Amino acid sequence: MKLQTATRLGLYAVLELARDPERTLSSADLAERYGVSSHHLAKVLRTLSAAGLVRGGRGASGGYRFTGNRRRTTLMDIVALFEPAPGSRGKEPGEETEIGGALQRVLTEVDEIAEATLRSISLATLLKKH
């Protein structure tokens, strides 16, 4: 499964901040820790902030902290902020044909399993060390 860069950054940021909700980290701190673009991460953090999952980030050195619910927020909640919803996708050329339709049913099956998996894993579960 391939996630868009923004989705991966969103997951890194939320999970890192959720590890310790008392701690604040700037987008530069997070970018350095994961070896990713600070500029791109700053944009992703604004999306997460608008969704109420993180708060903070005034100025370039402003720190963010986690403000969501670790047990209630699932990986799918983060993914859904950055990836297009499965139902919102337009029809691909050729999808109306018999083979196109059969192929689409297989791809939908894969999507459903992926979504069920992402929705079943809370931040708390992912951060737990078994």
Add this chain to the structure above:
Amino acid sequence: MAISALDARLTGAAKPDYWHEMLAPGRHFLVAESANGALAGFVAGEIRAWEFGQPPAGWVFAIQIDPEVRLKGVGSQLFEALVARFKAEGVTRVRTLVDRKDHLILSFFRAQGMVAGPSLQLDKDLS
């Protein structure tokens, strides 16, 4: 009786014969009681070997917790108690089957550290 009633209340389908069979010797059936002795929840499981070609594993067939006492760790305690019995009988894997649209129960098993197993369940509509 209480078990069948709790399940019927939560699933909307009464199946007393199924629950009677679950109490057969060799199966594990553990119940949790609240402070006043009322049924708070139950878990049912059994060790099965070589089904679908898989080596022996402990199967969790059912787990139900009264909604009034959820989020208090009753489910986790029942699960852990069943796993302890499986371990005592020498198996090293625990397994279950879950409706993939039932996010609540999927999340519960994930929180217990369970991940996708080696099998994929397949169905065919025969109507």
